[in-house]
Amino acid sequence: MKVPFLDLKLQHQAIRTEVLAALADTYDHTRFCLGKDVENFEQAFSATLGYSRTLGMNSGTSPLHVASIAGGFGPGDEIITTPFTFASSCWGISYVGATPVFVDIDADTWCISPEAIEKAITPKTKGIVVVHIFGQPARMDEIMAVAKRHNLFVVEDCAQSVGATYRGQPAGAIGDCGTFSFYPTKNLGACGEGGAFVSKHAAVMDQAQLLRVHGSPKRYSHTEVGFNFRMDGFQGAVLNIKIKKLAGWTARRREIAAKYRAGITRSDVQLPIVPAYGESVWHQFTLLHPQRDALRVHLEKNGVGTEIIYPGPMHRQPCYASLGYKEGSLPIAEKTSATCVSLPIFPELTDEQVAHVIASVNSF
Structure with a gap:
């Protein structure tokens, strides 16, 4: 699929x-x-x-x-x-x-x-x-x-x-x-x-x-x-x-995110949280994995498209090199950039496609 x-x-x-x-x-x-x-x-x-x-x-x-x-x-x-x-x-x-x-x-x-x-x-x-x-x-x-x-x-x-x-x-x-x-x-x-x-x-x-x-x-x-x-x-x-369609599209994104959060059961995956204080609109469904690049290869072999958003934090970009931030200066941001991968989450995904993504992550 x-x-x-x-x-x-x-x-x-x-x-x-x-x-x-x-x-x-x-x-x-x-x-x-x-x-x-x-x-x-x-x-x-x-x-x-x-x-x-x-x-x-x-x-x-x-x-x-x-x-x-x-x-x-x-x-x-x-x-x-x-x-x-x-x-x-x-x-x-x-x-x-x-x-x-x-x-x-x-x-x-x-x-x-x-x-x-x-x-x-x-x-x-x-x-x-x-x-x-x-x-x-x-x-x-x-x-x-x-x-x-x-x-x-x-x-x-x-x-x-x-x-x-x-x-x-x-x-x-x-x-x-x-x-x-x-x-x-x-x-x-x-x-x-x-x-x-x-x-x-x-x-x-x-x-x-x-x-x-x-x-x-x-x-x-x-x-x-x-x-x-x-x-x-x-x-x-x-x-x-x-904008007339936005509420329905958002509801579907939330539905897909809930399926991902419930269905992805790997202990080595950090899933995005749902904080008590607010409601996300799930522009991305991003998870962290220590073998992010290998996971992406596995998902690609299973027909699942992914993206890395964002692979390089802004404090380490060449345009801001003059500010003097060294590697390790902002460790959480750097670790997140190095281990994050985003899964498909758009309203037109079918339940069958969502289930396939879940199964593909779990089988890594």
């Missing part, structure tokens, strides 16, 4: 008629940059997931850039973040000239450790960028308590956690702002690039709205240096269709 790691064609084929009709409507009304499709999506995103206001943007990286500006980050500032993430989580920090300070992660959630954050704070520390990795919420109560004690601006990177909740609150609504990615492989993916920005602070949202469109409150008036971070109308049209 073949079980691909991901097959977007299955999802897109099921909604093809709806999406093509929506794209045709966008083509006819010609509002291609922002416009009514993006406005409708922003309203639907807020209403569906529980935000007061949403700003659609052109990628998942752009809202992270905006978040660093909104936090007042700049040269001389230190921003604490996780090394176990995709690079764009760090780019916003670097774009504004601040310095990322990488700290270790929790050994069970693989999210940034609040205790490690506290130990890394210096007089230069100005903010924290939290990543809800693989759809799993970080320990936000402890993180926000640290932030409050030290007057730090908290950015939640929710690129993988659309629909995740922490003690009933949506991810992205707990810190000072939240950022989202709609890259095609995400749980809510566009047909191209896309992203969103949310904040519980009206002033932050107003600033983000200005920055999104050239720092312009009205045409040909520019009150600050801004960017072209507008969401494309076609992507808004696609996301308007997809």
